Amino acid sequence: MDVMDRIKSTVASNPVVIFMKGTPDFPQCGFSMRTVQALKACNVDFAYVDILAEPEIRASLPGFSNWPTFPQVFINGEFIGGCDITLDLFQKGELQIMAAQVATKN
């Protein structure tokens, strides 16, 4: 499977997925750390891809999402945003609502 197909399949098969630097337990960047904390606080199951361990995905995801930096969060196949937007949604309570909808649907 080429890298674009891997990205599409990851985004399609996981209702919530974060592409980040490091892992949820050991984030390697403050932005990834804060974003993953917001997801954890939403009590939703989420998948992650450590882009430091996946150089091909790191190189190709910005072209797929039209977004140049990491982390990147996708919910129900849709690109939600990076750190600023995800935290903004969390502070407004909208991320929790999106997460609850995902949890109910699955």
Added chain:
Amino acid sequence: MPENDRISLLRAHLDQALSPVRLEIVDESHKHIGHAGAGGGGHFNVTVVSPAFAGKSTLERHRLVYLAVAVLMRTEIHALGIRALTPEEEKDGCQ
């Protein structure tokens, strides 16, 4: 590249693309010294107040900012914190 040059470059690109009525750039690179993902690029927080954001979602606004500085994202900038407001929103004091 020295930080002051990076800030001037950022300012020039954002001025040209978005004609901001207010533009604030804060260099936060010192917070990222030695961190694994930085790759030598700087980290900046920008506040851009521009009529170009009217009627656009946060995601669309951030994309406009990234588009304006796209050429710098490959080399000079590792991370950009973005606040993108219209002049009316800034006046109202909302986010």
